[in-house]
Amino acid sequence: MTTRPNYITPAGYAALKAEYDRLLGSERPALVETISWAAGNGDRSENGDYIYGRKKLREIDRTLGRLAARMKAAKVVNPAQQPDRSRVYFGATVTIADEDDNQRTLTIIGNDEADAGRGRVGWDSPIARALRGAAVGDLRRISLPGGEVEYEVVAISYPAG
The missing domain is CATH 3.10.50.30 (Transcription elongation factor, GreA/GreB, C-terminal domain)
Structure with a gap:
């Protein structure tokens, strides 16, 4: 299946890339650290930090996947x-x-x-x-x-x- 090109301006591509880099470089690592800390606190079934952190991590991973797909299909047009x-x-x-x-x-x-x-x-x-x-x-x-x-x-x- 071929994907249609995602026409985008140079500024638009830079904004997509900046969002991807922000999520991957700062938000996701900070969240993984919080989840690890929460997992070390014992019972995970009633641990709000752990449960919320895992849910938020899945959302970030979905967003990263969507952004990566959009950038891969991008055709930058000035x-x-x-x-x-x-x-x-x-x-x-x-x-x-x-x-x-x-x-x-x-x-x-x-x-x-x-x-x-x-x-x-x-x-x-x-x-x-x-x-x-x-x-x-x-x-x-x-x-x-x-x-x-x-x-x-x-x-x-x-x-x-």
Whole structure:
């Protein structure tokens, strides 16, 4: 089975790596030390530090596995090096307007970096999929939970490189 590439910006990859390193380098060893100390206190069946520590260790190990898989599948793309800046591709900052001329500005980035509240949408989100390849002036119909909306691409920009 082939895995789809996990497109991500250099900053997004650095954030994933930093989280992985923090968990593996400091949180996990400190927790293992606490579990070892708690295990030495006798009866483990009623030892809250031991029981909670083991549960927390499993959570950290799952997170480490997920982060490792995401980093392994990562395809780092620097938006500043986008050769065709006239169309919407990964890393584009796009201004769109609906029928009432209400404008929104979105940046299309990796799914692991998405933060819709800050206008940062994941590459595989419905709005990003609809905008892929669009040029200024293009109309795109997007299915949202509230129904279909048509947006016009007003502006496209990429970070300076």
